[in-house]
Amino acid sequence: MIFHPLILALIVASGLTSFLVLYASVFGAQILGRWDLRSGSEAQLGLERKTYLISTLLAFVFTFELLSLFLFIFTADRLHTFFVGAMCAAGTLHVNAFGYPALLLKAINFVLAGTWLILNAADIRGYDYPLTKKKYAYLLALAPLILAETALQTAFFLKMKPDITTSCCGSLFGASGGSVAADLASLPVAPMKAVFGLSLLLTLASGFYFLLKGRGGSLFAALSGVNLIVSLLAILSFISIYFYELPSHHCPFCILQKEYGFLGYPIYLAVLGGGICGLGVGVLNPFRKVTSLAAVMPSLQRKLALAAVISLLVFAALVIHRLAVSNLNLP
Incomplete structure (x- = not known):
């Protein structure tokens, strides 16, 4: 091979x-x-x-x-x-x-x-x-x-x-999988929805605040990092099952396949891209007062923040659309 x-x-x-x-x-x-x-x-x-x-x-x-x-x-x-x-x-x-x-x-x-x-x-x-x-x-x-x-x-x-002979995704990410991934996939849906929604809203709010005021870059970066982790857990815990319309199927990879319109790729790209751009705002924050960068740093940080916010909005739109059209009904 x-x-x-x-x-x-x-x-x-x-x-x-x-x-x-x-x-x-x-x-x-x-x-x-x-x-x-x-x-x-x-x-x-x-x-x-x-x-x-x-x-x-x-x-x-x-x-x-x-x-x-x-x-x-x-x-x-x-x-x-x-x-x-x-x-x-x-x-x-x-x-x-x-x-x-x-x-x-x-x-x-x-x-x-x-x-x-x-x-x-x-x-x-x-x-x-x-x-x-x-x-x-x-x-x-x-x-x-x-x-x-x-x-x-x-x-x-x-x-x-x-x-x-290997294992299928159903056994790897199922409740009886006995692995860390299986335990994460088994996180309760309702609390994860609440945590995910709160994380996304706080990150977007801090991003818009930074774009408008030029302040709070470190907070936005920290929230972006947390939201990156929470979003990946949410995909595993509940977002994926709305694609498959099976409450027991938590695979984070099947959404990359043709049967689901390859939507996993833009979803992961939006999550990871938004996370990196948001973190990048924080990475650059300590250097705002460097003399040779003072004129260009605010513009660069704003571009990163804008890219992060747009990425997260795209991710949110893809998730909300899937939850709205899916035939799976969960509390």
């Missing part, structure tokens, strides 16, 4: 990503130790020329990192037909011990890579690149996670055997 085109694409791209991140990390260590804009030395000028090239390269690398999460899930869904018992990506990811850890780490890196891109976007807007050391320190912290993701993903695909 290793020669499946999608698997090969993911393995090669992931390996290349790890190599480039590792190379950039070595350069980042030099930046942390030797970067000094007050110096006109030849070494400093060399670092300045090189950092522009590497930052541009990393922007492409981390953009692919964002896309690779959805490609990974799409690949897992496409491969489910090779395994007895699998009905969607849930079964494919369960064929060995590396599938779900790889997915979890890819999701974490999705958020971290997104916030790095935001930090980099702010840095290149300053004439003196004021966040250079900070973004490379962030890169050094992120690099081990990228390498671990590559290792887990590669192990997942290499250990994949087509003669394996």
Whole structure:
């Protein structure tokens, strides 16, 4: 199965990503130790020329990192037909011990890579690149996670055997699943609806307040982070069952399939995109008073807040529409 085109694409791209991140990390260590804009030395000028090239390269690398999460899930869904018992990506990811850890780490890196891109976007807007050391320190912290993701993903695909019998999503996310995912899927519907609605409303309200007043960025970022987690739990707990119209079917992957109009992709994109943009407002908040960024930071934060609010409104519209048209009636 290793020669499946999608698997090969993911393995090669992931390996290349790890190599480039590792190379950039070595350069980042030099930046942390030797970067000094007050110096006109030849070494400093060399670092300045090189950092522009590497930052541009990393922007492409981390953009692919964002896309690779959805490609990974799409690949897992496409491969489910090779395994007895699998009905969607849930079964494919369960064929060995590396599938779900790889997915979890890819999701974490999705958020971290997104916030790095935001930090980099702010840095290149300053004439003196004021966040250079900070973004490379962030890169050094992120690099081990990228390498671990590559290792887990590669192990997942290499250990994949087509003669394996796996579990279906009904048993993995059902009440008797006996796993953390099953326990989360079993969260009571009515309280989860209330928590989800409150979280979404508070996040949107804080986002609109920031857009209007230019204040409360840290609060909006904190609420965006909480809402990201709550929204994912809500998809697992009750949103998914309104798609399937089965109160016992909590699979977060089947909504990605053709039978449900591939609506899972815009839903997850809106949730994750809104979360990253909202968190990005908070990431940039401490640097509002940096001299070279003072003129551009408010505009950049407002754009992020607007993108976050629009993403959450799209997510809310998709969820409300599904709840309204579904034949499933729950309190």
